[in-house]
Amino acid sequence: MRSILDDIFPCFVAGKAVASSTTFDVTNPYNNEVIAQVAQVTPAETEQAIQAALEGGEPLSRYRRYEILNAARDLLLERSDAFARLICAESGICLQETRYEVGRASDVFQFAAMEALKDDGQIFSCDVSPTGKARKIFTLREPVKLISAITPFNHPLNQVVHKLAPAIAAGAPVLLKPSEKTPLTAIRCAELLYEAGLPGWMLSVLLGPLDEVAKTMVTDPRVELVTFTGSVNIGKQIAHEAGYKKVVLELGGNSPLIILDDADMDLAVHLAAEGCFRNSGQRCTAVKRLLVHENILAEFTQRFVERAAEYVVGDPAEEQTRVGTVIDEAAAMRLESVVNDAVAAGAKVLLGGERRGAQLSPTVIADVPRDAEMVVCESFGPLAPIMSVRDIDDAIELANATDFGLSSGVVTDSLDHALRAVKGIRTGTVNINEVPGYRIECSPFGGVKDSGLGIKEGVIEAMKCMSNVKTFSLPF
Numbered sequence: 001m002r003s004i005l006d007d008i009f010p011c012f013v014a015g016k017a018v019a020s021s022t023t024f025d026v027t028n029p030y031n032n033e034v035i036a037q038v039a040q041v042t043p044a045e046t047e048q049a050i051q052a053a054l055e056g057g058e059p060l061s062r063y064r065r066y067e068i069l070n071a072a073r074d075l076l077l078e079r080s081d082a083f084a085r086l087i088c089a090e091s092g093i094c095l096q097e098t099r100y101e102v103g104r105a106s107d108v109f110q111f112a113a114m115e116a117l118k119d120d121g122q123i124f125s126c127d128v129s130p131t132g133k134a135r136k137i138f139t140l141r142e143p144v145k146l147i148s149a150i151t152p153f154n155h156p157l158n159q160v161v162h163k164l165a166p167a168i169a170a171g172a173p174v175l176l177k178p179s180e181k182t183p184l185t186a187i188r189c190a191e192l193l194y195e196a197g198l199p200g201w202m203l204s205v206l207l208g209p210l211d212e213v214a215k216t217m218v219t220d221p222r223v224e225l226v227t228f229t230g231s232v233n234i235g236k237q238i239a240h241e242a243g244y245k246k247v248v249l250e251l252g253g254n255s256p257l258i259i260l261d262d263a264d265m266d267l268a269v270h271l272a273a274e275g276c277f278r279n280s281g282q283r284c285t286a287v288k289r290l291l292v293h294e295n296i297l298a299e300f301t302q303r304f305v306e307r308a309a310e311y312v313v314g315d316p317a318e319e320q321t322r323v324g325t326v327i328d329e330a331a332a333m334r335l336e337s338v339v340n341d342a343v344a345a346g347a348k349v350l351l352g353g354e355r356r357g358a359q360l361s362p363t364v365i366a367d368v369p370r371d372a373e374m375v376v377c378e379s380f381g382p383l384a385p386i387m388s389v390r391d392i393d394d395a396i397e398l399a400n401a402t403d404f405g406l407s408s409g410v411v412t413d414s415l416d417h418a419l420r421a422v423k424g425i426r427t428g429t430v431n432i433n434e435v436p437g438y439r440i441e442c443s444p445f446g447g448v449k450d451s452g453l454g455i456k457e458g459v460i461e462a463m464k465c466m467s468n469v470k471t472f473s474l475p476f
């Protein structure tokens with residue numbers, strides 16, 4: 001892989017690199033250095049990308065899709081260090097996390113390659129009712145004609161691969177618009193896919209003014225599916241603007257970790273710290289609220305503060321760092337401000353709270369009022385607000401007292417409590433004795449309420465959205 005400072009990072013129109021003179025800068029959030037310029041596409045180039053995708057080319061056999069995805073996985077593993085360093089440089093997320101992310105993305109390619117070989121077609125015999133005929137109805141899947149995929153900054157590689165790999169496995173062409181905050185990894189990922197054998201018409205990477213590029217990708221009637229991962233406000237705006245087409249929305253979260261008084265305390269402390277602070281707290285499924293049974297509140301709080309202090313904050317590119325920056329200084333300042341507001345309303349900062357530029361140290365806050373902005377809205381950073389709950393019913397009620405419904409975790413030794421939580425919490429996922437974010441890359445994933453429309457992602461579910469079922473019947 002070339003050095004990140006070698007040249008201007010291009011966009012790609014149907015596999016062809018386009019590098020106009022209009023560029024924007026990508027900066028390292030840790031030291032504010034400009035690490036690269038990215039070329040923007042013109043509206044005419046966006047139109048060329050759409051036309052090339054619709055014109056298409058030789059459809060890829062299942063085996064060819066499998067080969068391309070496997071080759072992409074191999075190339076990614078060969079370049080894993082360079083990808084981890086690039087994600088780290090443009091996002092400020094520490095190397096320990098970005099290495100983990102590259103591993104996840106390689107899983108996505110692997111699972112998508114496996115799924116490309118499978119056919120989920122069904123056969124229905126029609127002579128199963130009094131009026132039935134001697135016919136059979138068959139199903140097959142056809143790829144949608146064109147997908148617009150729009151991704152956020154917080155997993156610059158994995159979010160992109162979660163859109164592209166299932167699309168390739170399903171045989172559907174994609175226009176990708178990664179986040180302007182972290183476009184470099186996405187561009188290198190596209191190059192890797194072309195190198196793995198992906199035909200140009202199957203993928204374009206478009207960056208430019210939102211009112212030109214993103215708006216066209218959302219509103220153009222030739223686009224059959226818009227798949228968006230990002231914040232609630234933008235997701236709802238896209239739902240409004242997209243018109244008559246499929247829309248998949250994977251939006252924000254406000255995940256609770258409920259810790260009951262029958263919990264294994266070591267496990268609870270471990271899961272709370274991992275859930276709150278990994279990826280600088282910038283996972284849609286990061287723990288955003290610790291709901292702790294009042295009987296164990298004091299012991300948990302003391303042990304959790306000790307554990308949180310072990311998370312080394314520092315230069316994201318240093319091997320020992322466990323918490324890098326958040327995405328930029330403005331985001332860190334917003335987090336600082338919600339902490340200050342909670343303190344003004346009676347909360348106490350037990351650890352952290354110090355900000356240096358885009359870096360906020362892991363911050364543990366106790367006695368957080370239930371209506372504090374920090375716990376009502378999504379606080380996308382390493383904040384750990386602790387709230388006391390009386391019992392399982394109070395915990396479930398508080399877990400549900402949010403507009404979000406992405407994921408949740410419960411730490412308990414009681415099967416009864418576990419089952420009540422699974423039934424009672426209104427989120428797309430409930431993990432018992434695990435962090436809310438636990439998943440594998442091919443299991444169904446997605447939220448309800450403001451976190452999403454209940455349409456799942458994960459390789460298998462995403463492939464279903466990226467294709468349409470056709471039925472045909474034959475007289476036999």
Ligand code: NAD
Nearest residue numbers: 151152153178179180214229230231234250251252253284
């Ligand atoms: P964001 O909504 O600000 O941006 C996401 C993408 O949308 C970016 O590519 C951005 O350029 C683009 N965009 C912005 N305005 C647009 C418009 N008007 N039309 C079309 N596209 C537009 O989100 P972000 O700050 O990059 O990411 C963080 C958010 O993403 C958090 O809320 C997080 O919870 C959420 N997220 C959700 C999931 C999930 O699977 N549910 C996963 C990761 C992140």
